[in-house]
Amino acid sequence: MNTETCKLLIIGAGPGGYVCGIRAGQLGIDTIVVEGNKPGGTCLNVGCIPSKALIHAADEFAKVAHFTGDNDLGIATATPTIDMAKTVAWKDGIVKRLTTGVSGLLKKARTRTVSGNAQIIDGKTVEVATAEGPLRITCENLVIATGSRPFELPFLPFGGPVISSTEALDLQEVPQKLTVVGGGYIGLEIGTAMAKLGAAVTVVEAADRILPQYDAELTKPVLNRLKALGITLHLSAKARGLSEDGNALLTETQDGALEIPSDKILVTVGRAPVTQGFGLDDLGLTMNGPFVAIDDHCATSMRGVYAIGDVTGDPMLAHRAMAQGTIVAEHIAGQPSVWDKRAIPAVCFTDPEIVTVGALPGDIDGARTALFPFAANGRSMTMERDDGFVRIVHDPETELVLGLHAVGASVSELSGEFALAIEMGATLTDIAATIHAHPTLSETVQETALKSLGKALHI
Template identity: 60%
Template sequence: MKEIVCKLLVIGAGPAGYVCAIRAGQLGIDTVIVEDKKPGGTCLNVGCIPSKALIHAAEEFDALRLMGAGKHPAGIRVEGAAIDLARTMAWKDGIVGRLTSGVTALLHKAKVKIVHGRAVFLDGKMVEVATETGAQIIRAENVVIATGSQPVELPALPFGGAIISSTEALALKELPKKLVVVGGGYIGLELGTAFSKLGSEVSIIEATAQILPQYDADLVRPVQRKLAERNIRVQTMTKALSSDDHGLRVETADGKQEHLAADRILVTVGREPNTSGSGLEQLDLDRSGRFIRIDDRCRTSMRSIYAIGDVTGEPMLAHRAMAQGEMVAEILAGRKRAWDKRCIPAVCFTDPEIVTAGLSPDEARAQGYDIRVGQFPFSANGRAMTMQSEEGFVRIVARADTNLVLGLQAVGQGVSELSADFALAIEMGSRLEDIAGTIHAHPTRSEAIQEAALKALGHALHI
């Protein structure tokens, strides 16, 4: 058997892996990437991109239904709105196909060799890949593990049949009449809301006291109101017990059992790293719980082995993975790099959207900061009014002594597009005066950022 020998072997072609391989190729590093599915990983194929396509289609359809019911605030009326879910899914698949083909083209452009198959470690510098044409041995000077993550499966609700993960939910050809979502985190709420807008009757159960438990109550409250307006049933402090042919049996906060009718049960209780079946047990890698432990250069406990993306722990976000991949490629090219990011923005594509960067007020206080907080509502923002979406606000958190910005948060329609502004302000070490003194275009939602800074300084202009 002829071996492939390279300087860099990347295992996994998701956002972490393909970015690492492309940048390494650009820097002249002899690179091989191994992937057993399509390039792009979970994000491009069965996660970020297809879910946002489905959310967009659901929003468009829901708007048309409101027009058909004569409920559009601007007086627009459209009759006979309908949706062909199979065609919607085909459109979504077309977008995915364009992006995955683009990733393949970029890898080829960077002169990265792509090997299709599943890699299994033989030792710290050699893997065996089961390809369609047989086993292939690859030996590398450096290895980057970028195998991603997968949905967590509950023992009482194994995937199969009516019990589905987000992967199967994004491939349905028929709309569930009754959908129960187990898990009130961002994946469950995003997909549950989308299916509600498409016409499903949706119930959401969450084991903790609040949906979206990673966000503070002020940010979650507008989302809760929208769920209530849509008649989406939400039950917190509720545990899933078992399923049958007719739905899901749960235990409520008061200890009583209840049966929720459903023809599909969507389980979204988190994700776990893909570390089994790849021979990692042959390597002496330090772990942090289920994840691979890394340092500030993404080095593992074994020389010349790096790990990036979801296998390295929270936050399990594609943009974090990409940044890690780019950094590791440059380190291997001899450049001085280390992970020194001040914040990683996070977006929840619910209705309305939530975006956070840096510290919340409670987090800042917990770290011992005396803070100023400025909050400006979209109900006082002209652009939000013209878009008939006044719910939500922008909030800014800063040190009281220096006015250094520690965090920015927002909830509202389209606020995901503010994430770069939030992160840039924190990365650049902005102070309240910097944001307040920057001219923001009118009329835009971004004016709320300036107004929040002015509010924190004690002289907001439009509230």
């Protein structure tokens, strides 16, 4: 059996694993990254990047379709068509460029990569099944960065008409009737895109509202847009399984049993950590429910073993995994790096988009809230999208900003300003006194701070 040794061994080359590998290489740590599939993990290959590509294609299609009828801009065009196979090929090209880029960055950092499936022997030894045969790697430090997978319902197993987000992002044609089980961000992102491309979309959600992790004020503009797109919503409803012929979803609604005819049924009820099938159980690590428990260095209960990303729990976000990967590499290099982040931005790429950083209204006793509508913002008007708002939660005594949120077109691009304000301990005056460019969406952040201080100018 071939053997290798290293100081740091990382299982998984997703956002957390490859960033950990790059940073470790930069710091001179002898590092090996093991990945069974393509580098980039779920996010790059079958998640964040391809879903945003599909959303972009759907938005462009919807724009052209809008101009086939009467519109305020006076633009006229023919009825559009879409070749989904070509769209998917374009999406795959973007993914290939990025995965190739990740491989190049690891090589530039002098981090070794091994392609194959890893099996943990103990906390210092991993055996990898490679195309050239088994490879045994011994290490001083081990990082578990195996990510997550779509959660599968036992009564709706994936296969046939029942698909996960992975298959949904690779469809070669738009389904005529798409039913989405789960009204969270993944289901609504893909469902909205498919509706814009011409599918008749139905959403089945067990809770009494969509996007239940957000408050109703934030989700109302999204709800209105879903209705405008003709998407049918069944709230407080539960999927029960497939009909006998496999052409319908059996659902229990508040009004009784309902069969929803479906060409495809997209199940998006969450993601589960990948902790099985590679020997992790044999390490006997302390767990936090289904997730690996870690400290502020991302260290597990076994010395020299770390875990980062989705296997460590919520929020399952690529940028959280990246930050954890950097912390682990720097900690192993002896640098004073710990998890002391004050907030993690979360973005929902629905239509309109939602971005949140920090506390939501009601999270902190005594906090106050102010919002500024995009309907009073010139840039929003010129974009023909003035629905939504920016909102700030703050301490009324110290002016400390505790949370920033927005719902509206393209508000994901405000997430950096939101996160920076929270991370640096900004006050309302800090934001209000900062000159924001005109005309931009970001002006609404300054206007919201001014409104919180009783100094609103444009409302």
